[in-house]
Amino acid sequence: MSSDADERRAGWPGPGMRVLALVSVGLAATMLVAACGSGSGRPSAAAVSASCTQVSAMLSDGPDPGSDPVGYAEAQIKPLRALPIPDAGLRGTVDRLADAYAAVFASNDASATAKSRLATAIAALNRTCPNSGAGL
Numbered sequence: 552m553s554s555d556a557d558e559r560r561a562g563w564p565g566p567g568m569r570v571l572a573l574v575s576v577g578l579a580a581t582m583l584v585a586a587c588g589s590g591s592g593r594p595s596a597a598a599v600s601a602s603c604t605q606v607s608a609m610l611s612d613g614p615d616p617g618s619d620p621v622g623y624a625e626a627q628i629k630p631l632r633a634l635p636i637p638d639a640g641l642r643g644t645v646d647r648l649a650d651a652y653a654a655v656f657a658s659n660d661a662s663a664t665a666k667s668r669l670a671t672a673i674a675a676l677n678r679t680c681p682n683s684g685a686g687l
Contacts, residue, residue: 631646
C-alpha cells in the first residue's frame with residue numbers, strides 16, 4: 552500500500568482534495584438532474600391559471616343551473632371533456648366534474664348520489680380553480 556505522501560509525490564491530490572473533487576462532482580450532477588427535472592412536463596402555475604380561466608368561461612355558458620339543472624348539466628359534459636388542459640391533475644378534476652354532470656343528467660336530477668357526486672366534484676375544482684363558476 553502506498554501512503555498519502557507517496558501519492559502526493561506521484562502527482563495525486565491529497566485526501567482533502569479528493570473529497571472536495573467528489574463533492575464538486577456530486578453537486579454538479581445534482582444541479583444537472585434538477586435542471587433536467589424542471590422540464591418534467593408539469594405545467595407552470597400560469598398554464599394552470601389559463602386552464603382555470605378556460606374552464607370558468609366554458610361553465611358560464613348554457614342554461615342557468617338554478618332554473619334548469621338538467622339542461623345545464625347536459626350543456627357542460629362535452630365542452631368540459633373537450634377542453635385542452637395540459638395539467639394532469641386538473642384534467643382529472645375536470646373529467647370527474649364532467650362525469651358528475653353526466654350522472655345528474657342521466658338521473659334527470661333525481662339522484663341524491665349524483666347530486667352528492669357533483670357537489671364533491673365542484674368542491675375539488677374550486678380548490679384548484681377558485682370561483683370556477685361550476686353550478687349545482
